[in-house]
Amino acid sequence: MKPDSGFFSAVRGKGRELVRRTGERFHKSLLYPYYLGKENRIFHEASIASSYDPVEYELTGTFHGNYLVGTHSGILLVNKDGVYRLFGGSTYGITRRGDTFFAEQTMVAFSRVISFELSLDGAVPQYKNLRIVSFLKTRKIHQIDRFEKFLYLCDTYENRLLVMNLKTRWARKIYPAGKLKNGRSSSNYCHFNSVFVVGDVVYLLAHNETVKTGKKSTIYCLDKKSLEVLDIIETSGTNAHNIVFYQGEIMYCDSMKGAIIHGEKVLFQDERYMARGLSVTDDYIVVGGSEFAKREKRSAINGIMFFLNKKGECVSTIELGEIGGLKEIRHFGNDYALSENASVS
Secondary structure, three states: OOOOOOEEOOOOOOOEEEEEEEOOEEEEEEEEOOOOOOOOOOOOOEOOOEEEEEOOEEEEOOOOOOEEEEEOOEEEEEEOOEEEEEEOOEOOOEEEEOOEEEEEEEOOOOEEEEEEEEEOOOOOOEEEEEEEEEEEOOOOEEEEEEEOOEEEEEEHHHOEEEEEEOOOOOEEEEOOOOOOOOHHHOOOOOOEEEEEEEOOEEEEEEOOOHHHHOOOOEEEEEEOOOOOEEEEEEOOOOOOEEEEEEOOEEEEEEHHHOEEEEOOEEEEEOOOEEEEEEEEOOOOEEEEEEEOOOHHHHHHOOEEEEEEOOOOOEEEEEEEOOOOOEEEEEEOOOOOOOHHHOOOO
């Protein structure tokens, strides 16, 4: 398959993992050659630097479980013992299959996807198989999810879905609403930001920039094999994020109203925050909130995690200081917000 056949070129070869000890803390770097498309095959060595830095937080009530949280300031580990930054830089998409996490990191001129296994048995987290999966010539990847052998990535500003075969590292580019002729000002710009796979259907959430356009958010239904559009579902959501199948009904964040919608029901609402980031387990429905702010001031805003019971009642909160906006929440255990754990009945 040639690089100009409608697929992205991606990372190949094996990296060299270097581990160096500083005091009582381990820092890991992964050196990895890559190239970005046939027009710009420039080889580099890029590193993955991990940390274990405490983040300011305030807990009300109690909760249990371990969560990875994607924020503008990096990937956070959140549990009853505290909040720690594991990786710096802006991260939106996080997903997991088995013991392996996949995370998107927005770089200066491109995005990359890393993968790792994480053990919390010791005094500090220990990483295994920390590596770069792929570099992509785009900077605004939003939610990602893995289903079977594919990694689905919302390439939001390009109005497309990337479907990457994790074995070959090639990603197919899908434009459900067509390519853009005038960037984000194009009339067909959808701001696709969330993806969920159930059975033979890929559900893709179109945020639709409701506040700007007046158009409610919609859900595109794609055939999993052909990736052609089967249907478009109307919602009442405004600038919506996240899509989950839970107990046979769709759940999503009506972001500008600070609400969680399950089926036709408003399950929870706090209008002080923009709702984004959703995790669903047997014990909690966890929704993220970010303070409202102009784009230029979002890098230092506060975030919050609401822990709800199945009735939608808030039983605990954890406020996160100056994380720059909360984008994603993933639980270490059986998270129904992951496609492979979909609760369809």
